[in-house]
Amino acid sequence: MIEFHDISYSVNGIQVLSGLNLRVAHGEILVLLGRSGSGKTTTLKLVNRLVTPSSGQVLVNGKANDQVDVIQLRRGIGYVIQEAGLLPHFTVERNIGLVPKIEGWPEERIRRRVQEMLQLVGLSADLASRYPHQLSGGQRQRVGVARALAADPAILLMDEPFGALDPLTRDELQREFLLLQQRVHKTVVFVTHDLREALRLGSRIALMEAGKLVTILTPAEFLRSSDPWASAYVRAFGDGLESAANRGTS
Numbered sequence: 001m002i003e004f005h006d007i008s009y010s011v012n013g014i015q016v017l018s019g020l021n022l023r024v025a026h027g028e029i030l031v032l033l034g035r036s037g038s039g040k041t042t043t044l045k046l047v048n049r050l051v052t053p054s055s056g057q058v059l060v061n062g063k064a065n066d067q068v069d070v071i072q073l074r075r076g077i078g079y080v081i082q083e084a085g086l087l088p089h090f091t092v093e094r095n096i097g098l099v100p101k102i103e104g105w106p107e108e109r110i111r112r113r114v115q116e117m118l119q120l121v122g123l124s125a126d127l128a129s130r131y132p133h134q135l136s137g138g139q140r141q142r143v144g145v146a147r148a149l150a151a152d153p154a155i156l157l158m159d160e161p162f163g164a165l166d167p168l169t170r171d172e173l174q175r176e177f178l179l180l181q182q183r184v185h186k187t188v189v190f191v192t193h194d195l196r197e198a199l200r201l202g203s204r205i206a207l208m209e210a211g212k213l214v215t216i217l218t219p220a221e222f223l224r225s226s227d228p229w230a231s232a233y234v235r236a237f238g239d240g241l242e243s244a245a246n247r248g249t250s
C-alpha cells in the first residue's frame with residue numbers, strides 16, 4: 001500500500017505539487033492521468049524517493065519511506081519508464097537480472113528467473129543474449145517490464161511505459177499487462193496522459209492538473225463525471241470510450 005499525506009513539492013521556487021493526498025490500495029492499478037507538466041512523473045518519483053517532498057509524507061506499506069534505507073525501499077519497488085531505461089551495454093539477460101544480481105542471487109537462479117520473466121512478458125528465450133539496440137521498441141518495453149518484475153517487488157511504478165509504441169503494439173501490451181496483473185497482483189501506479197489507456201487499465205483514475213489532484217474516480221465514474229476537468233477529458237477523447245473502460249478486467 002502507498003499513501004501520500006499532504007504532499008507539497010517545490011523546486012527552484014516553482015511549486016510542482018501541492019496538497020496531494022492519495023492512497024493506493026494493495027493490488028490495484030492506480031492511474032495518474034493528466035496533461036504534460038501536471039506533475040505525474042514527480043508524484044511517481046516520490047514513491048521510490050527519486051524526489052523528496054518539501055512537506056508531507058509518503059508511506060510505503062505503512063512506513064514513512066524516508067525512514068527506511070533507500071536501497072531497501074527500492075528493492076521492493078519496480079520502476080518502468082517510457083524508453084524502458086535499459087542499460088545499453090548489458091544484454092537482455094543482464095538487464096533483467098540486474099536487481100537479483102545486486103541482491104546476491106546465485107547465477108543459476110538468476111538465469112532461471114530471467115527465462116521465467118522472458119516467458120511471462122511474451123518474449124522468446126533466445127532474445128536473452130541480445131543488446132537493447134537489437135530489439136524493437138515494443139520488445140524493449142517488455143524487457144523493461146520483465147526487469148521491473150524480476151526481483152518480485154510488491155509495488156510497480158510505470159511511467160508512460162507504452163507511450164512511444166504504435167497503436168497495435170500498445171493495445172497488445174495493455175491487454176497482456178492486464179492478464180499479467182491478474183497473475184502477479186502488484187500494487188501499481190501507472191502514469192499516462194491517454195484517457196483511453198487510463199479507462200482500460202485503471203482500477204481507479206487519479207486526475208492531476210497543475211500539480212494538484214483534481215479527483216479520483218473509477219473508469220465508469222470517470223465517463224459520467226460532472227467534474228469539469230474530467231468531462232473536458234472525455235470530450236477531448238470523443239466517441240467509443242465506453243468500450244475502452246476496463247476491457248479485459250470485467
Ligand SMILES: Nc1ncnc2c1ncn2[C@@H]1O[C@H](COP(=O)(O)OP(=O)(O)OP(=O)(O)O)[C@@H](O)[C@H]1O
Nearest residue numbers: 011012014016035036037038039040041042043193
Ligand atoms: N527539477 C525540477 N526543476 C524545475 N522544475 C521541475 C523539476 N521537476 C519537475 N519540474 C516541473 O514540474 C512540473 C511537473 O513535472 P512532471 O515531470 O511531474 O510532469 P508530468 O505530468 O510527468 O509531464 P509529462 O506528461 O510531460 O511527462 C513541470 O512543469 C516541470 O517542468
Ligand SMILES: [Mg+2]
Nearest residue numbers: 040041042159
Ligand atoms: Mg512525465
